[in-house]
Amino acid sequence: MFFQMAITVLLYEDNTMLRESISSMIRLDPRFLVSAAFENVLHAENQVAEINPDIILMDIDMPGRNGIEAVTRIRATGSTTPILMLTVFDDTQHVFDALRAGASGYLLKKHLSSKLFEAIDEVLTGGAPMSPTIAFMVIAALQKPVANPYQLTPRENEILASLAKGNSYKLIAAEFFVTVDTVRAHIKKIYEKLHVHSQTEAVSKAIKERLV
Amino acid sequence: MKYLLAGLFFFQLYSVGFAQKYDSLQTLIQQTKTDTAKAILYSVLADELTKSNPQKSIEAAKEGIKLSLKIGFDRGVFENYFSLASSFQGQAQFDSAIHYFHKARIIAIETTDVSAQAKVYSALGHSFMRKFTMDSARYYLDKGLELAQQTKNFRVEAGIYNNYGNVYLEESNYQQALDYFIRAAKLYENPLADAYGQCLALSNIGNIEYRLGNSNKALNYAQQSMTIAKRESLTPQIGYAHKLLGRIYRQQKKYDSALLEYEQAQKLYLQLGDIRSAAELLQNVGNIYFDKEQHASALLNYKKSLDLARKISNKSISAFAYSAIGQANYMLKKNNEALLYLDSARMAAKALGNAYLLMDAYQAISATYEAKGDFKKALSNSQLYVLVKDSLAQAENRTLMEETQARYELEKKQTQIDLLQKDNELKIVEARRQRAIQIGTFTALVLILVIGLLLINRYRTTARAKRLAEIEAVRNDIARDLHDDIGSTLSTINIISKLAIHENPSGNNLQLSRIAEQSSKTMESMSDIVWSINPINDTFAKVLVKMKVFAAEILEPLNMQYRFVDEGVDERMILNAKQRKNLFLIFKESINNAAKYSGATELLITFSQPAKMLTMQITDNGVGFDSDKETAGNGLRNMNARANDLNAKFSLKSEPGSGTVIFLEMPIT
16 A cells, blocks of 8 residues: 555666666655666656656756757647756746646755655645746746736736845735635646646647747 | 405506506506506507507517516416507507417416416417418417317407307308308397497498398398497497498498598598508508599508508508509509519519419509500510419419328328238138138148047057957966866865765865865856956846855755845946956945855845945844954955955944944945
């Protein structure tokens, strides 16, 4: 029972030491099982289809093919497996691009040892955290009328704006007289709207349009 | 007193008759003991003798001057100089007259006797008028008139009007002359009520009418003058009226009436001892006989005139007498006699400088020689006549010529000036053009230079900016690459150290904990550095966002309330890498300290932007500490160092039990 309940994790990380460390760390928690750990994403679509993990941890910057492209390819296969991006920076276009490509959330590497399990839990429950920088990028992206079929609700816009100013979920909740969970739910909706394009057939085209 | 005394004598003097005046005066002078009175009497005597005995008149005046100078009697000096000058004027010696009038004038000025000055100016004007120097005459008359009016000396003013009249008369400007004589007449009538002056003015007006050929009008004025003169027993004026009537009758060719008038005038002049007038009158009588072609009678009168003129040594009257006698003799065919007198006339005329008289003399001499049959001399004299005539005409023309010449010269000069001016203008225009070109060229050069410099500067600036941007980008890239690389490694170290602690939970894991902590801190620091050098984060807004995220991350798990207050800071304000790094790190240190040590429940973070400054104040309601005694650790030192790096004012104020206030004021450029 115990083992059947385990959450299977698929890890992509080019740094061997870090890959092994993360694997070791995950093994410490009996709730999780590292199904496999790869040093590149060249066969990610097949591996995901074959292993069918509960969650994928993916480094963004990898040689050969980067995490964003891998996310795109995985999503192109129709997989909805949550993908948590691992990154040193949260203020790059890469993170945002990965999110739009279909990633479910991200985790800063400096927080790996302290927040990994928390982050996995959040992604699995659909409440991935969002940094102000990403919120800012979302606002900027969604303000472009082109290829924006899913307009954000006014409340979502307000929350994004507040988030972009650096306000925490708690502060935002206080600001709009709602609970933190409500804020989290809104963020989740926003993520989903970002993911919309990854779930359509014209993913690459949509990305191209958005990048114009 | 002295004047009063002299005045008394005058009164006595005028109370006696004219005939006895001369003798009485002589006697008076001899009897008078007072020198000042004596001096005045000399001048009175000199005036009396002017017409009858000019020589004695001059002597008397000179005596008066001598005496006055001796006793230092200015008034006496003035009066006698004036009399002396008048005597010379009477004798047509105008230069001498002017000389002594000037002497009188100096004394009048020295004694600041304005009335006397006016009188002298009037006299000087008269002298110059008689010299036919009309401009000078007018000059002195103008001065005299001004002073006379100033001192309300109507007598002198009237006299000056008379003189003006004479000036215009000499210039044949009868209308103006008449105008002035009338002015004089009015003044003499009122307020002066001077019969003498009135007579004089009336006869002057009559004289003008006579000259204008208005015989009837002239007669009228002459008779008016006569009536007043007779009523007031003004003998000289009666005489003059008779003389004027004679002239008018002569003009009307009423020779007998004229002779009658002249006879009466002559009688009066002789009675008055006015030899000069008598001598002049005899020539007028002679002229009538000459007109009547009674040349012998004419000659007789002319000779009588000459005798009288010689008696008073009057060269002017003598000269005219010679000429008249010569011409009468010529008419009487006494050619040798005629030549003798005419030659005298010629010499006298030359001596007097009277060109008209000289011209007449030559003409008469020529005619006489012709009559004698001496055509050669007739011709030579005729030539001389023509010569003088021409020279006279020339002299007359000269004024005109000179004027024309002067005008021509002036015009020539003006033309030259105009030319010069035009030349100058051309030069100025040319110079301006040149300058404009120079300025233009210079401006163009400067502009080119400036534009060039600006372009170079711009190029350099853009190049520098570009290079800076490139450097920034490269730096950013390097930092990111490093961070990406080292970040992964540090994460690994961090994870491994934690794994190690986990594997041996009962052991002493202090060193491993330190490794975990330090690796975590290093990642944090690196992250901050990378963030601060990223040009994307160059605004205050971005710094604020980062601060808020950090505050939330640290304070929210501790349930510490915090509030950011922005008191009007421009969110778009640009902060450079150093500024945003130090500002953020000071903030971070403060928040960390508050979180770790203050035990506060609330934090207030305030930003404001006074002129060219940015302030940050972090206040907590924690336990505080004695900031005077306790020296904070590395934290405070670091904050101070970072503040210094910003040239900022930094303070930390705290007291036990009353929280902590951290204040930073940094300059922003």
